[in-house]
Amino acid sequence: MNQNIKRLLAQIEAKGPRSCSRKGCNNICDLNSDKHGNICEDCFDELVLTGSDTDISAFMETEKQDLYAARIKYGTLFGMDLGNF
Ligand SMILES: [Zn+2]
DSSP states (O other), X not given: OOHHHHHHHHHOOXXXXXXXXXXXXXXXXXXXXXXXXXXXXXXXXXXXXXOTTOOXXXXXXXXXXXXXXXXXXXXXXXXXXXTTO
């Protein structure tokens, strides 16, 4: 496992619900790192998927994709209701 992620996991402690520190993400989460702030499970999963050389600070500055909004936009483009697909 990525050493950065291992370190982050080591720093994580449950401190009760708070919002994710990643740019553009308002999810409530309870994963916290003193160095990187809070991260929700969606963002954490995405972070892990980025691979072994990820700079966690840089990742936290990347905008979280709004997949639901993207789906609605895509559906609109093709005249389909994908909201409940
Ligand atoms: Zn998040």
